[in-house]
Amino acid sequence: xxxxxxxxxxxxxxxxxxxxxxxxxxxxxxxxxxxxxxxxxxxxxxxxxxxxxxxxxxxxxxxxxxxxxxxxxxxxxxxxxxxxxxxxxxxxxxxxxxxxxxxxxxxxxxxxxxxxxxxxxxxxxxxxxxxxxxxxxxx
Numbered sequence: 001x002x003x004x005x006x007x008x009x010x011x012x013x014x015x016x017x018x019x020x021x022x023x024x025x026x027x028x029x030x031x032x033x034x035x036x037x038x039x040x041x042x043x044x045x046x047x048x049x050x051x052x053x054x055x056x057x058x059x060x061x062x063x064x065x066x067x068x069x070x071x072x073x074x075x076x077x078x079x080x081x082x083x084x085x086x087x088x089x090x091x092x093x094x095x096x097x098x099x100x101x102x103x104x105x106x107x108x109x110x111x112x113x114x115x116x117x118x119x120x121x122x123x124x125x126x127x128x129x130x131x132x133x134x135x136x137x138x139x
Contacts, residue, residue, distance in 0.1 A: 009034050040070035040084050040137045053135060054118075063125040066118045069111055070137040078139075083112035087136045088121055092129040101129070 004010070009032035016024045042052050058064035065088065072078045086109045092101040111119050125131050 007034065007036055037078055037081070037139060038073045038076050040081075040139060041073045043068040043071050050134075053133065055133070058122045061124055061126055062122055063131065065121045065123070065133055065135070067135060068118050081139055083110065083139065085110050085138050086119065086121075087138075088123075089134050089136070090123065091132040092126075093132070095128050095130055103134075 011029040011032055013026045013029045015026045044052055046052050052067050054066045056064045056066065070084050070086075072081050088106045088109065089103050090106050091103050093099065094101070106123055107121065109119065109121055
């Protein structure tokens with residue numbers, strides 16, 4: 001719902017179209033509904049931003065990113081949400097320069113498993129670069 005205040009109450013009406021492009025009349029509006037889903041939160045509290053993202057060697061020129069799944073906030077009414085999409089981005093900065101590279105999305109990983117095991121992602125990582133990663137989670 002782009003451009004909509006997500007905390008504002010909304011009403012919905014629907015109509016249908018058949019194969020001949022004929023539209024039905026609009027349904028009566030629903031009662032007011034607040035369509036707000038809280039953002040997923042790290043399963044373990046972070047001591048500092050990014051502290052839950054662990055990087056470990058995964059070969060001579062590869063890195064494994066590992067983090068615990070994000071979950072609904074404590075006390076959330078969305079406790080049944082489990083399917084989380086993680087957008088993994090990387091910035092490679094030349095090791096011998098002060099220049100910064102640009103962010104690129106490496107992959108989008110969907111995890112719909114119960115939050116008991118860490119999520120892992122392996123990526124190539126050459127020694128001639130400083131690597132910065134970020135993981136963005138959404139339902």
